[in-house]
Amino acid sequence: MLTVKKTNNQYLLIPDDSKLDIQTTWFNVQFWRDQDAIVTSKQGRAAAWFVKYQDNKIAVLKHYWRGGLIGKLLSDQYLYTGLENTRxxxxxKLLTELDALKLPVSRPLAANVEVxxxxxxxxxxTExxxxxxxxxxQLQQKALSAQALAAVGTTIALFHRQGAYHDDLNIxxxxxxxxxxxYLIDFDKGDLRAPEQAWQQSNMDRLKRSFKKEAGKWPAFYFTDTDWQVLIEAxxxxxNTH
Known part of the structure; x- marks a missing residue:
């Protein structure tokens, strides 16, 4: 599924079928600045940079940051207990597996671990x-059609039928x-497990809470109980389709 290349204290992870000549410099934001290749960025704790690479394709570069109280002390450092234990x-690895299952995720391009x-x-x-x-x-702009709401519900079901658990399923x-x-993104702390109603229901409960949470944050938010019913029924x- 993936290949590991080690240089000194750095590990480069790439999919087995990758045709890209990816170097560790690709994980340095300044490398992309120097090439004037940063298209845009998203700031905040989940900061990400959108960068232009081969033939004007766009990739998303994300650094792993800690949250909570410990994040104030160790903003981006994690205890190292072996490569396969790193987040x-x-x-x-999970993204390569989901991509191989033809599930709609951001295609994994490479990852970098510095010890x-x-x-x-x-x-x-990721792509x-x-x-x-x-x-x-979208819900801050307009109400979604029944077709779009159903597409969300159907897509989540595709993942759940394959045993793909998302640790933070939110809107x-x-x-x-x-x-x-x-598409579903951000599979940090996710995994592949046996399909079971308990965790699947927990995922959907978390999603429902996120609608309510975001509705309370924005001046306009177009989502109703009827919309939820359309989504959950789909x-x-x-x-349950076999």
Whole structure:
């Protein structure tokens, strides 16, 4: 599924079928600045840079940052107990597996782990989803059609039927591309497991809470209980289709 290249204290992870000549410099934001290749960026704790690479394709570069109280002390350092235990290795491996299953995710391009004094820092590079807007962003602009809501429910069911667990399923991690196709992103702490109603229901409960949370944050937010019913009915129908 993936190849590991080690140079001194750095590990470069790339998919086995990659044709790209990826170097560790690709994980340095200044490298892209020097080439005037940064298209845009998203700031905040989940900061990301959108960069132009081979033939004007767009990739998303994300650094791993800690949250909570410990994040104030160790902003981006994690205890190193082996490469396969790192968050980035686990997320990158999962993305390669989901991509192989033909599930709609951001295609993994490469990841980087730098180890020093028993800790590590990490970055991940994925292919950008063309013209993507999040479900949260769309609902601030207008009510979605029944077809679009159903597409969200059906897409989540595709993942759940394959045993793909998303640790933070919320409306910021659900994207529409420019054609209306639905993708799930940010599989940090996710995994592949046996399909079971308990964790699947927990995922959907978390998603429902995120609609309510975001509705309270924005001046306009177009989502109703009826919309949820459309989404959940499409999800249940697709989940139980054999």
């Amino acid at each position: 980035v290795f686990q997320e990158f 020093k004094w028993g800790t590590y820092r990490a970055d991940i590079l 950008a989803i063309s013209g993507a807007t999040s479900l949260c962003e 910021n991690n659900i994207l529409f591309d420019q054609t209306g196709k639905v 999800y249940q129908k697709a989940l």
